[in-house]
Amino acid sequence: KAGVTQTPRYLIKTRGQQVTLSCSPISGHRSVSWYQQTPGQGLQFLFEYFSETQRNKGNFPGRFSGRQFSNSRSEMNVSTLELGDSALYLCASSRKVGASPLHFGNGTRLTVT
Amino acid sequence: GNSVTQMEGPVTLSEEAFLTINCTYTATGYPSLFWYVQYPGEGLQLLLKATKADDKGSNKGFEATYRKETTSFHLEKGSVQVSDSAVYFCALSDTEGNNDMRFGAGTRLTVKP
Numbered sequence: 001k002a003g004v005t006q007t008p009r010y011l012i013k014t015r016g017q018q019v020t021l022s023c024s025p026i027s028g029h030r031s032v033s034w035y036q037q038t039p040g041q042g043l044q045f046l047f048e049y050f051s052e053t054q055r056n057k058g059n060f061p062g063r064f065s066g067r068q069f070s071n072s073r074s075e076m077n078v079s080t081l082e083l084g085d086s087a088l089y090l091c092a093s094s095r096k097v098g099a100s101p102l103h104f105g106n107g108t109r110l111t112v113t
Numbered sequence: 114g115n116s117v118t119q120m121e122g123p124v125t126l127s128e129e130a131f132l133t134i135n136c137t138y139t140a141t142g143y144p145s146l147f148w149y150v151q152y153p154g155e156g157l158q159l160l161l162k163a164t165k166a167d168d169k170g171s172n173k174g175f176e177a178t179y180r181k182e183t184t185s186f187h188l189e190k191g192s193v194q195v196s197d198s199a200v201y202f203c204a205l206s207d208t209e210g211n212n213d214m215r216f217g218a219g220t221r222l223t224v225k226p
Binding site for chain 2: 056058106
């Protein structure tokens with residue numbers, strides 16, 4: 001069974017640009033969550049989607065947004081990039097929400113210059 | 114709110130040494146507890162989990178027991194190998210129906226031959 005697939009693996013953008021990251025969950029998983037990982041802040045929850053609906057959102061500004069498609073694939077978008085947005089963005093899928101272990105992709109490394 | 118506190122690293126051990134990584138949590142209700150491992154350049158992989166008090170999760174020689182009385186979920190392994198070198202994250206999941214998992218800061222383990 002294929003794991004969680006994130007594309008692209010690496011991105012370099014300049015301040016002020018926007019970026020879209022993509023995530024394909026494990027087949028049969030309907031919940032997709034996004035996390036930001038930085039050396040200073042560790043792993044921080046961005047948002048979670050289940051059946052195309054945002055179920056929960058972390059404490060990030062409105063520049064961070066996401067969506068989920070009918071096939072459970074998800075995208076997240078960051079607009080007006082700032083230097084502090086440089087991070088590893090991890091996508092995770094699970095069969096259901098609540099106490100269900102997350103299965104993570106290898107992440108997208110975003111560098112903002 | 115819910116939170117996880119992990120012992121700070123880095124931890125350096127010799128092969129076949131005993132490993133303990135401490136993890137304590139703060140949560141309302143009855144969360145599920147997890148240990149994840151992250152190898153260089155990869156996302157997080159679920160190592161083990163426990164969903165209720167006194168449960169013991171185990172995998173690949175690692176184990177952790179959900180202790181409600183001490184709000185702890187310490188990770189142990191009797192004999193570490195060089196291949197266990199990675200970053201270990203303790204995490205909790207609110208069972209109320211979302212995947213907003215709270216992660217500890219991570220503990221980097223290096224095992225020397």
